[in-house]
Structure formats: structure tokens, C-alpha cells
Amino acid sequence: MSGSLTRFGIGKETVYGTAVAVSKSYEIMSEDLTGKYERTTAEALSGSYVQRADRFSVVKKGAEGSVSIEPLTRGFGDWLAAMMGQVATTGPIETAAYTHTGTINSLTGKNLTVQVLRADESQTLRPWTYEGGKVTNYEFSNSVDQTLRCTIGMDFELESNPDAPAGVYLGTTLAGLTTPVGAGVFTWAEGSITVGGVAYDISEVTIGVDNALNVDRYFINTPALKREPIQDGKREITWSFTTTYADNSFWEKVSSATVAGTYAELRAKWTGLVSIPGTTTPLYPCIEIVIPVARFDEGGPVVAGEGMLEQQFSGVGLYDGTLSPISIIYKSQDATVLA
Numbered sequence: 001m002s003g004s005l006t007r008f009g010i011g012k013e014t015v016y017g018t019a020v021a022v023s024k025s026y027e028i029m030s031e032d033l034t035g036k037y038e039r040t041t042a043e044a045l046s047g048s049y050v051q052r053a054d055r056f057s058v059v060k061k062g063a064e065g066s067v068s069i070e071p072l073t074r075g076f077g078d079w080l081a082a083m084m085g086q087v088a089t090t091g092p093i094e095t096a097a098y099t100h101t102g103t104i105n106s107l108t109g110k111n112l113t114v115q116v117l118r119a120d121e122s123q124t125l126r127p128w129t130y131e132g133g134k135v136t137n138y139e140f141s142n143s144v145d146q147t148l149r150c151t152i153g154m155d156f157e158l159e160s161n162p163d164a165p166a167g168v169y170l171g172t173t174l175a176g177l178t179t180p181v182g183a184g185v186f187t188w189a190e191g192s193i194t195v196g197g198v199a200y201d202i203s204e205v206t207i208g209v210d211n212a213l214n215v216d217r218y219f220i221n222t223p224a225l226k227r228e229p230i231q232d233g234k235r236e237i238t239w240s241f242t243t244t245y246a247d248n249s250f251w252e253k254v255s256s257a258t259v260a261g262t263y264a265e266l267r268a269k270w271t272g273l274v275s276i277p278g279t280t281t282p283l284y285p286c287i288e289i290v291i292p293v294a295r296f297d298e299g300g301p302v303v304a305g306e307g308m309l310e311q312q313f314s315g316v317g318l319y320d321g322t323l324s325p326i327s328i329i330y331k332s333q334d335a336t337v338l339a
Helices: 076-084 171-176 249-254
Strands: 007-012 024-026 028-031 034-041 056-069 085-093 097-104 112-119 125-143 149-156 191-195 202-210 236-244 263-271 286-302 310-317 327-332
Touching: 056 125, 076 085, 076 097, 076 125, 076 149, 076 327, 112 149, 125 263, 202 263, 236 286, 249 286, 249 310
Parallel strands: none
Antiparallel strands: 007 024, 007 112, 028 056, 034 056, 056 149, 085 097, 097 327, 112 125, 125 149, 125 202, 191 263, 202 236, 236 310, 263 286, 286 310, 286 327
């Protein structure tokens, strides 16, 4: 039962590595955030059969891990800036619906404090605080009979002692946070996948991004804490999906002799079940992921038994010189998001 009591919250930092009070709460599926404490050991010969007990020091090397969540129809927009670098908000439409669009941009200054309240065996919630949080990667996934899922990988400057967390004690604050009123899930039944503007029968899809951050920025400079990770290479956008064997149109993209023939626009969209309160049209919350140039690299039909044949295809997202290589469009009744 202890895991069911877990609380997870984030707050936007003004200065990298300076913990702030968490202001947003999320229902999570799992998390594995863990601090790293390395031992720096002397290498000199010490005239003994076993390494001496006084010839090493403990070095705090930050923390890392991931959290898996089910994006809801409210609240998820607060992740967009930290994941992608930039978020623009438009609206309202009919005074109640807002659109938050995340696009690729610099991640410098997009830092989070994360706090996890983990329940011990007596069901006492203990506050584990992680400061200097950067989103290193993220992946959306959905398949038939499932809700939309998102796994977010993170790196941190420091893990605080849960019995004496750095800065203000945030436990009571986080325990009082709740998810926004009226938030609902996105499910496979309200999802649609289009390739080149055409809808296809797809049973499973994943879309992921590696932000290519250098998370090992340590220097001989007391205190030896990590400097803010920065992008140190090209971000990598990957995607894959499973579909029926209806024809060879996708395989023809894999095997195309021309560059233009290898790619198409990929759109994945999920719509909420309940319309946004205050809209008369009605308008529904949604999350839509757009890759303008999705290159097909691998895939084709295979025989796995007596059943109907399926095809699995995968590839990467590329930059066309104008549009964001990936955009996440989030429509909800949230007027503002963390930026």
C-alpha cells in the first residue's frame, strides 16, 4: 500500500540548483530517481593486504532517474518548456480553451525542483528533494487498451537528505497539492495517427526525444557541484508504430531511391472524453504530437504465425529548416503553464 500514497511535485527554479517550493502535483505510475555518491579512492601502495579505511572520500555526483505518468487533460502543459525549451500560449477560445504549443528551443534555464513523498513502512511520507532538474529525454507511448503514457528522464544537481531536505521543508506543501479539478485521461479509443495527412489503423505507437545534454559538467572548483547541463550534440527524435499489412506504401518509403520519398508528416493526437467547461461548440481538450519530417528507416511485413500479418516501422524526425522538428500541442482549460 505504501506506493499508493506517493506524491510527486515540481517547481520552476529561478537559479539552477537552488531548490524552490513545488507548485504542481502529478499522479505518477512509477519513478526511480536515485542519488549518486561516488567514492574517490587513493591509488598509492599502503603496505597492507586490503585498501585502508581512511584513503577515500565520498563525492556527491547528483542524481538521475525517470518518472512515468499518464498525461491528463489538465496540468501536463507545465512540463512542455522543460522538455522542449519553449512553450507559446494562445487563447482563450470561447473564454475557456487555451492552446499551449511546445517547440524545440534552448533548454538553458529550464530547471526544475522535484520532490517525491515516499511512504515508509509506517506510511509516514518522507520528502525526497531533487534540485537542479533537467529533462534529458522523454517518450510518449500508447497501444490498444491503454491510456496515453509519458516517461520523462531527468538529471539533477543534488539529492537532499529526506530527513533534513535543503531549503524550506516542502513536505506539508506537497501533501496539500492536488491535480486540477476536472482532469481526465487520454485513451487509445480517442486517439488517431495520420501519416502524410492520411489516417491509418495503428495498434501501437511510440515517439521519443533525447535532448543530448552533457550531464557530466564537473570541475575542480569547491564546492564540486555540477554545473547546469547544456546541449552538447544534436537532439534525436525517434518514432515507431505497428500497423496492419494493408499495402506496401510504408515499405516504399523505407526503400525509396529518393530523399523526398523516404519521409512524411507524422501526427499523433488524443482527445479528452469531456468537453472543456464554458465552451459551447463544444471544444475538447487534446494533446497532439507533430513531426513534420518523419523519415522511414526500417520496417516491413513479417510472418509470426497463423495470424494476420502486421508491419512495424521506425525512423527519426528531421529538421526542414523552418518548422520545429517536433511540436507538442496541448489544448486545455489551463490558462497558464510553467515557462
